[in-house]
Amino acid sequence: MLDKSLLKGLYVLTDATLTPDDTLLEQMERVLKSGVCMIQYRNKYASDEEALKQCIRLQALCDYYEALFIVNDRLEIAHEINADGLHVGMDDVSYEEARALLGRDKIIGVSCYGDVQRALHYEALGADYVAFGSFFASPTKPNSTVVEHSLLKEAKAHLKIPICAIGGINQENIVHLHAHDVAMYSVISAVYKEDAIEENIKALYQRLE
Structure with a gap:
């Protein structure tokens, strides 16, 4: 049974540019050693074969560190490797198709952008968490629409499942979201900058204290 109490804190995503295949495993082990308990493989450019290889390794790594491993979008791979x-x-792929294939015990999160009604819909269907954003201009998703921070207050008032904030979050601005007491903060570039993963994660967590 998966430990869904781990749906909290920093939620670190991989990136095709910032975590290239040849250093991906080493970088993500550093992330997990730094206390992060949830990572996501997100690479829209890798072939299915490449993605499968990396996801097998990352799931094994997360099992070792007792962390959660989430696959972005690639349902067949998530199913094949028994991802978390x-x-x-x-x-x-649709939430409904994913849930039908993966079963009730697996974690499924849904991007809801700036739409609380969308989040309520998927909460009712059984989603395990919902993500809102971008809350800041994102270097890894430059075309994302920026949403108001006040959305989190509305979301917190209506949703019972964990809420994840995404989009351009870094050491300087994470405190503005922390005021809304959301469960998770999705981070990418803020973790990998200057190849100082351990220091970056420590600084982000200090901002959340």
Whole structure:
């Protein structure tokens, strides 16, 4: 049984540019050693064969560190490797299809952008967490629409499942979201900058204290 109490804190995503294949495993082990208990494989450019290889290794790594491993969008891979879960967005495989294949015990998160009604819909269907954002301009998703921070207050008032904030979050601005007491903060570039993963994660967690 997966430990869904781990749906909290920093939620670190991989990135095709910032975590290239040849250093991906080493970088993610450093992330997990730094206390992060949930990571997501997100690479829209890798072939299915490449993604499968990396996801097998990352799931094993997360098992070793007793962390959760989530695959972005690639349902067949998540199913094949028995991943801990899947994250889906508006243009990805549907939540319903993912839940039917993966079963009730797996974690499925849904991107809800700036739409609380969308989040309530998927909460009712059984989603394990929902993600809102971007809350800041994102260097890894430059075309994302920025949403108001006040959305989190509305979301907290209506949702019972964990809420994840995404988009351009770094050491300087994470405190503005922390005021809303959301469960998870999705981070990418803020973790990998200057190849100082351990120091970056420590600094982010200090901001959340």
